[in-house]
Amino acid sequence: xxxxxxxxxADYVIERHYPELKDHAxxxxxxxERVSDRQAALIASWMHAGFIHGVMNTDxxxxxxxxxxxxxxxxxxxxxxxxxxxxxxxxxxxxFGNQPSIAQWNxxxxxxxxxxxxxxxxxxxIARATGVIxxxxxxxxxxxxxxxxxxxxxxxxxxxxxxxxxxxLGVMDGQKVDYTLAFRYLADAALGKDExxxxxxxxxxxxxxxxxxxxxxxxxxxxxxxxxAQAMRRVNPAFIARNHRVEEALSAAVERGDYAPFExxxxxxxxxxxxxxxxxxxx
Numbered sequence: 388x389x390x391x392x393x394x395x396x397a398d399y400v401i402e403r404h405y406p407e408l409k410d411h412a413x414x415x416x417x418x419x420e421r422v423s424d425r426q427a428a429l430i431a432s433w434m435h436a437g438f439i440h441g442v443m444n445t446d447x448x449x450x451x452x453x454x455x456x457x458x459x460x461x462x463x464x465x466x467x468x469x470x471x472x473x474x475x476x477x478x479x480x481x482x483f484g485n486q487p488s489i490a491q492w493n494x495x496x497x498x499x500x501x502x503x504x505x506x507x508x509x510x511x512x513i514a515r516a517t518g519v520i521x522x523x524x525x526x527x528x529x530x531x532x533x534x535x536x537x538x539x540x541x542x543x544x545x546x547x548x549x550x551x552x553x554x555x556l557g558v559m560d561g562q563k564v565d566y567t568l569a570f571r572y573l574a575d576a577a578l579g580k581d582e583x584x585x586x587x588x589x590x591x592x593x594x595x596x597x598x599x600x601x602x603x604x605x606x607x608x609x610x611x612x613x614x615x616a617q618a619m620r621r622v623n624p625a626f627i628a629r630n631h632r633v634e635e636a637l638s639a640a641v642e643r644g645d646y647a648p649f650e651x652x653x654x655x656x657x658x659x660x661x662x663x664x665x666x667x668x669x670x
Contacts (some may be wrong), residue, residue: 390503397504404451415504418450419519423494424526425452430490431530435538437463437566437627439483441473445493462627466559466566472630487531491523537622538570539601540577540615543608551604558593567627568670574619577605578612624659625670628652632669 401408401418411417429452433440440447441459449455459473468484476482481489498516506512528549535552536544559569564587572584576598585591605615636649655666663669 393500394504397501400450413505413515415501416515416519419494419498419501419505419516422450422452422497423519423523425450426490426494427487427523427526428452428530429454430486431527431534433486434483434531435534435622436624437466437483439463439470439472439481440486441471441481442476443481443486443489443493445496448490448493448497450497461630461633463566464629465563466556466569468556468560487524487527490527491520494523495520534622538619539573540605540610540619541608542610542615542618545604545607547604551600554597554600558588558597562588562590562593564588567624570623571620571625571670574616574623577616577619621660625662626655626659626666628656629669 397415397418401414405418405421408414408417408421426448432438433454439461440454440457441461442456447456447458459476461472463470463483468482469479470483471479471481473481479485498520502509502512502516505515532549532552536542536548539548539552539555541548555569559566569584569587572587575581576584581598585594588594632648632652636652639645639648651666652669655663655669
């Protein structure tokens, strides 16, 4: 209940991270809006890369919009929205597909601490803060769809793009398709080479159907296949920090004092968007 301290801290946060908000009519509601947008962008970028934080509770989120407290985090291999990496997360609260909704829940808890600063009238404060929290899914979807358009090789916007993006995830779901490689190989498909991406599917018929819609969408844009594939490779990594490779590096360092696997992994991951054929096994 020490609201003077809450105000001092909030003012410090604004001064340090968001000084442009100081002159706003209500800098505290603006702070909530800005942090909400930062988190929406952050979580969307996690989802684009297949990253799972692992234990995304309130003390593991930041007002600066950065990822902190890496615990049981990892990159998803096979696409499955229910993937978890924390041994204590038995109910999947922090599963890959739940990360956007958990971010919204966490933001709501933070908003509660700001209510007395937002408005002296409790009901008005709740109404204003609730409006910001309720807008989070739309914010997140905007950031997510922007990134997904890039991953799918789209340079323009179309109202059907959301269905196209979710449709690609849908054809991967349940097929044990590698999330990272599927998007990487989609750049080959943009050049008319479907062999590698089709080979990821146990049954490629659903992909074939989806790719027909995707190609029809690509055909409406004035971009050459080579330009499109190059752009897609700049946003779809060839290499991620795969769990078994990280474990190999850790074991070698801890058990044998051998840092060579770590140095190799670091070298590869410093250029995640380059093909690096000499390290093809790490893809």
